[in-house]
Amino acid sequence: MKIGFHTDAFNSSYWSFEQCLQWAKEHEVRYIECGAIDGVSWIHGLGYQPHIALWEDPLQMRRKLDQYGIQLSQIDAAFPISLPEGASLGFEYIRHTLQWAKLAGCPRVDTTDDRYPPAAMTEEEAMAHMERIYRRLVPLAEAYEITINIEPHGHFTTKPEFMERMLGFADSPFLRLNMDTGNTFIAGQDPVAFLRRFRDRVNHVHVKDVSESLAKAARGELTGIAVSHCSIGEGVNADNIRRCLEILRDAGYEGVLSMECEGAGGPMIEKSLEWLRRTLKELGIQETA
Numbered sequence: 001m002k003i004g005f006h007t008d009a010f011n012s013s014y015w016s017f018e019q020c021l022q023w024a025k026e027h028e029v030r031y032i033e034c035g036a037i038d039g040v041s042w043i044h045g046l047g048y049q050p051h052i053a054l055w056e057d058p059l060q061m062r063r064k065l066d067q068y069g070i071q072l073s074q075i076d077a078a079f080p081i082s083l084p085e086g087a088s089l090g091f092e093y094i095r096h097t098l099q100w101a102k103l104a105g106c107p108r109v110d111t112t113d114d115r116y117p118p119a120a121m122t123e124e125e126a127m128a129h130m131e132r133i134y135r136r137l138v139p140l141a142e143a144y145e146i147t148i149n150i151e152p153h154g155h156f157t158t159k160p161e162f163m164e165r166m167l168g169f170a171d172s173p174f175l176r177l178n179m180d181t182g183n184t185f186i187a188g189q190d191p192v193a194f195l196r197r198f199r200d201r202v203n204h205v206h207v208k209d210v211s212e213s214l215a216k217a218a219r220g221e222l223t224g225i226a227v228s229h230c231s232i233g234e235g236v237n238a239d240n241i242r243r244c245l246e247i248l249r250d251a252g253y254e255g256v257l258s259m260e261c262e263g264a265g266g267p268m269i270e271k272s273l274e275w276l277r278r279t280l281k282e283l284g285i286q287e288t289a
Contacts, residue, residue, distance in 0.1 A: 004031025080114030182208025209235035233275030
C-alpha cells in the first residue's frame with residue numbers, strides 16, 4: 001500500500017501547499033491530497049493555506065510535483081451536494097475540479113454530503129436530488145478517466161444503507177468509495193463493519209484516529225471531523241484502524257492510505273507516520289512508492 005497525507009494537516013499552521021510538498025519529500029511520503037479552491041481566497045493568495053486553487057495552472061503544478069517526486073492521490077472537492085446548492089455550486093465545483101485534476105495528473109476527486117439532511121427535502125427527495133447530480137457527474141468522470149469517490153462524512157454517507165444506494169447511482173467503475181476510519185467512528189458506526197461491507201468498492205482511504213475526549217463528547221453527534229486531533233495510533237480508534245488495514249490487505253488493496261491528522265507544524269503527523277509505517281510492517285503490508 002502507498003502512504004500519503006491530506007494537507008489539512010497543516011491548516012492550523014498556515015502552511016502553503018509548497019511547504020507541504022517540502023515536508024512530504026523530507027519524510028519520503030510520495031502521495032499528497034489537498035483541497036480545491038474554486039476562486040480566489042486572500043489567505044491562500046498570501047501563502048497561508050495548504051491547498052490548490054483552480055486558477056493555478058495544472059500543467060505547471062504537475063511539473064512542480066514531478067520535481068519533488070510526489071503525486072497527487074486525490075483532490076478534495078467535498079462541497080456538500082445534499083444541499084439544494086449542490087445542483088448548482090456543488091456540480092460546477094466538482095466539474096471544474098475534474099478538469100483540473102486531469103491536467104494535473106490526479107486520478108481521483110473526493111465528494112460528500114452535508115452533516116444535516118436538507119430542511120426543505122425529505123430523505124428520499126434528498127437522495128433523488130443527489131442521484132441527479134451524480135448521474136450528471138459520472139459521464140464527465142468517465143470522459144476524463146478520473147474516479148469520483150464518495151466519502152462518509154455527512155448524514156447520508158455515514159449510514160451504510162444510504163451509502164449502498166449512493167454507490168449504485170451509476171453503474172460505473174468511476175464511482176467508488178473513499179473510506180474514512182475517523183468519520184465512520186465519530187458518526188457512531190463501526191469502521192470495521194463499514195469497511196467490510198464496502199471493501200470491494202474502496203478506491204482511496206483516509207486514516208484518521210479520534211481522541212478519547214472527542215469521542216466521549218461527540219460520538220454519535222457528529223458525522224465527520226476534518227482531522228484527528230491526536231496522533232494516529234494514540235486515540236480510541238487505533239484498534240479499528242489496525243483491523244481495517246487487515247481487511248484492506250486481505251482484499252488486495254494496493255492504493256493510498258491518506259493520513260488525516262493535525263500536524264501541529266510537523267510533530268503530530270510525524271508520530272502518525274511512524275505509527276502507520278510500523279503497523280504496516282507488523283501486518284506484513286509492504287509500503288510501495
